[in-house]
Amino acid sequence: MGSTRLPGKVLADIGGATALARVLRRGSRATALEEIVVATSTNPADQAIVDECARLNVRCSRGSEQDVLERYYQAATYFAGDAIVRITADCPLIDPELLDQLVDSFLSSGCDYASNALLARYPRGLGAEVFTIDALFRAQKEANLTYERVHVTPYFYEHPELFRICSVIGATDHSHHRWTLDTPEDLEFIRAIYSRFNNRDDFSWREVLDVIAREPHLAEINCQVRQKELQEC
Numbered sequence: 001m002g003s004t005r006l007p008g009k010v011l012a013d014i015g016g017a018t019a020l021a022r023v024l025r026r027g028s029r030a031t032a033l034e035e036i037v038v039a040t041s042t043n044p045a046d047q048a049i050v051d052e053c054a055r056l057n058v059r060c061s062r063g064s065e066q067d068v069l070e071r072y073y074q075a076a077t078y079f080a081g082d083a084i085v086r087i088t089a090d091c092p093l094i095d096p097e098l099l100d101q102l103v104d105s106f107l108s109s110g111c112d113y114a115s116n117a118l119l120a121r122y123p124r125g126l127g128a129e130v131f132t133i134d135a136l137f138r139a140q141k142e143a144n145l146t147y148e149r150v151h152v153t154p155y156f157y158e159h160p161e162l163f164r165i166c167s168v169i170g171a172t173d174h175s176h177h178r179w180t181l182d183t184p185e186d187l188e189f190i191r192a193i194y195s196r197f198n199n200r201d202d203f204s205w206r207e208v209l210d211v212i213a214r215e216p217h218l219a220e221i222n223c224q225v226r227q228k229e230l231q232e233c
Contacts, residue, residue, distance in 0.1 A: 001043070001045040001046050001048060001049065002043065002045060002046075002065070003090075003182070005182050005183045006181070006182060006183055006184060006186070006187065008048075009090060009181050009182070009187070010049065010089045010090065010181075011048060011049070011052060012181070012187055014092055014187075014190055014191055014194050014199075015191060015194040015195060015199030016199055017199075017201070018052060019089070019090070019092045019181055019190075020038070020049065020052055020053075020056075020089050021052070021056055022092040022194075022201050023087065023089050023091055023092055023094055024036055024038075024056060024058055025201050026092070026093070026094050026095070026096060026201055027087055027094055027096065027099065028096075029096035029202070030096035030097075030099035030100050030103070031096075031100055032085075032099065032100045032103035032104065033085060033099065033103070034081075035059070035079070036058065036087075037058065037059045037060060037061065037075060037079055038053050038058055038059075038060035038061075038089070039060070039061055039062075039063065039068075039071050039072055039074075039075040040053075040060055040061075040062055041062060041063060041064065041065035041071065042062045042063065042064070042065065043065045046062070046065075050062070059079070061074060061075040061078050061079070063075065066149070066150060067149045067150075068149065068150055068151070068152050069139060069140055069143060069148065069149045069150075069152050069155075070140065070149065072084065072086070072136060072140075072152050073136060073137065073140040076133055076136055081133060082132070082133055083103075083106070083130055083131065083132050083133065084130065084131055084132075084133065084136060085099065085102070085103065085128060085129070085130045086128060086129040086130070086131070086152060086153065087099070087128050090125075090180055090181040090182060091125045091126070091127070091179070091180055091181070092125075092181055092190050092194075093123075093125050093126065093179045093190065093193065093205065093208060094125070094126060094128065095126055095204060095205040097204060097205075098116060098122065098126055098128070098205065099128055101116075101168060102114060102115075102116050102128055102129075102130055102168050103130055105166055105168045106130045106166060109164075109166040110164070111163075111164040111165060111166040112131060112132050112134070112135040112156070112163040112164045112165070113129065113130070113131040113132075113135055113153070113156040113157065113163050113164070113165055113166070114129065114130050114131075114165070114166035114167070114168060115127070115128070115129040115130075115153075115157065115166075115167060115168065116128060116167075116168040116169075116170070117129070118157060118165075118167040119167055119169050120175040121169055121170035121171075121172065121173045121174060121175050122170045122174055122175065122205075123174050123175065123177035123178065123179045123205070123208075124175065124177065124178050124179060124180050125178065125179030125180035125181070126179065126205055129153050129156075131153065131156060135156060135163055138162070139152075139153075139155040139156060142155065143155035174209065177209075177212070177219065178219075178222050178223065178225060179193075179208070182225065183222065183225050185221055185222035185224070185225055186222045186225060188221050188222070189218060189219075189221040189222045192218055192221065193208055193211060193218070196211045196215075
């Protein structure tokens with residue numbers, strides 16, 4: 001809830017549902033995921049997220065606001081997952097097909113960490129990561145830089161000598177598209193996309209590409225937004 005550029009963004013309304021609800025509904029369509037849970041913080045403002053999870057009948061846990069790696073560690077321990085798929089709650093266009101592809105690549109390669117965003121070719125906002133519980137425990141124990149704790153996974157991909165890494169790369173470069181939710185312009189864009197589908201959330205990322213191809217002005221809504229670097233966030 002404490003976003004500086006768009007306060008309360010995860011509960012922003014998108015066509016009659018919160019951004020968080022959109023992420024959870026779309027993510028739940030991925031057949032490879034056993035359960036989706038929310039790992040929020042103990043900041044009193046984030047009680048609103050806990051309340052939304054209760055309304056949506058989704059389990060959640062609470063941990064440190066700044067040490068997100070510790071928060072993931074606590075959630076993973078509590079829910080006893082063998083592998084953790086990380087989806088950030090500011091991605092209301094996350095695609096279940098891409099999540100399934102990512103998990104399939106992770107399982108077939110036998111790696112410790114897999115991502116479809118190491119070499120960015122998908123639109124920003126479709127990125128996800130998956131890692132073993134053992135890798136998470138090691139990162140929790142050894143990562144000590146602030147940005148490693150805030151962003152959860154840099155310790156994995158910045159230490160390939162310690163972890164087996166799998167990068168899932170899209171066939172075509174669509175990385176110039178911005179589909180994440182950080183600013184009012186992003187929210188305007190995402191609302192416009194949902195309106196093209198009558199505010200359903202069962203459309204695919206390829207269908208979004210088709211909409212933008214027909215209405216290229218939509219991509220101009222948030223094309224000037226600059227993504228923060230890891231050390232800035």
